Amino acid sequence: MKLTEKEIEIIEILEKDARIPTETLAKMVSLSVDETEAILKKLEETKVIVQYTALVDWRKVDGHEGVTAMIDVKVTPKRGVGFDEVAERIYRFPEVKSVYLMSGAYDLSVVIEGRSMSEIANFVSEKLSTLDSVISTTTHFILKKYKHDGTVFDQGDQDHRIVMAP
Template identity: 85%
Template sequence: MKLTDKELEVVEILSKNARLPLETIAKMVSLSIEETEQIVRKLEEEKVIVQYAAIVDWRKIDGHEGVTAMIDVKVTPKRGVGFDEVAERIYRFPEVKSVYLMSGAYDLSVVIEGRSMSEIAKFVSEKLSTLDSVISTTTHFILKKYKHDGTVFEQGDQDKRIVMSP
């Protein structure tokens, strides 16, 4: 889908902050509120804008820290459908947050979330590795998030003053 310059501007603005009021976005792109609303509606209908989501730092909420793992999956593609069929079987599990087709040593990268490492281990051993097309898996646990979807987590109280020397 080819977007106009104004439509592209709206997409870029919403991708950075989807909570901006329509009036503010309209001013930023020099359009009327009605024109901006039509662009947003079109982008939603065409599934260019798929969903609006909040980025949450779960570590700050007691009892909800959870565990995130990235799993490299080597699979045997099926004739006629390639990797799509096994990817669909994987992304239908509720624990799975993302599935990507990758280049390199592994075919799929799967991101899952669970309450504990043992819950993720159980998912890998009982659900993921038992799928017919899955040859092997390598699980990586995320220990700390520094930046996610362009948002930096906890920069700390760094001194942001410019250093001056005589």
């Protein structure tokens, strides 16, 4: 789908802040509110804008820290459907947050969330590795998020000025 410069500009602004009021968005792109709303409706109907989400730092919520893991999965693709069929079987599990087709040593990268490392281990051993097409898995646990989707976590009150020395 070919988009206009204004449509791309709107998408880029919303990608950084999906909560921006339509009136402010319209001013930023030099359009009327009605024109901006029409573009938003078009982008939503054509699924260019798939969803508006909130980025949450769960470590700051007591009892909801959870565990996130990235799992490299090597699979045998099926004739006629390639990797799509096994990817679909994997992304249907509720624990799975993302599935990506990758280049390199592994075929799929799967991101899952659980309440504990043992919950993730059970998912891998009982659900993921038992799928017919799965040859092997390698699980990486995320220990700390520094930056996610362009947002830096825990910047705190640090002084970000550049130190100048004589």
